[in-house]
């Protein structure tokens with residue numbers, strides 16, 4: 078178990094999330110790893126921004142609760158957003174330094190998880206709180222015992238574009254695709270304005 082995760086952490090996460098599960102723990106560890114890579118502490122206000130790429134209505138939405146819990150980027154503070162791509166990735170951005178890191182759960186880890194009894198029962202619609210304890214323990218311990226590098230790959234980014242917050246009564250032309258974008262949705266990078274899909278093409282692999 079990593080030193081920053083102890084039994085109290087697991088209990089608090091389960092209390093926040095509702096049950097103990099591997100996907101929330103993947104998120105927890107992704108969030109802590111992102112903080113460590115940016116050499117910063119959990120967000121108290123808006124000093125950090127998060128982007129979670131898990132989408133909607135699928136088996137691992139719990140990932141999003143783990144990243145919120147760990148990194149302090151939460152929907153309540155409005156310092157996290159969802160980019161619903163159906164990927165198990167979390168990007169943490171530090172606006173003051175424009176540094177960011179995208180942490181991605183390794184595909185082989187996810188595919189291995191999908192072979193477990195836990196996953197198969199969840200796929201058969203057994204609710205998390207009705208799963209046999211030993212099957213929960215097996216997957217949870219698997220997440221806790223793995224190293225950061227076994228679980229995740231990551232990419233550091235410098236000069237990360239920070240989204241402008243401006244009046245909704247203005248629009249500009251995206252430098253890349255030429256489509257007009259309301260300024261509050263524009264991403265500025267290197268003195269130029271881009272719409273979000275064009276900015277994503279440049280900054281998210």
Ligand SMILES: [Zn+2]
Nearest residue numbers: 098100101139
């Ligand atoms: Zn869960």
Ligand SMILES: [Zn+2]
Nearest residue numbers: 251254272275
């Ligand atoms: Zn564009």
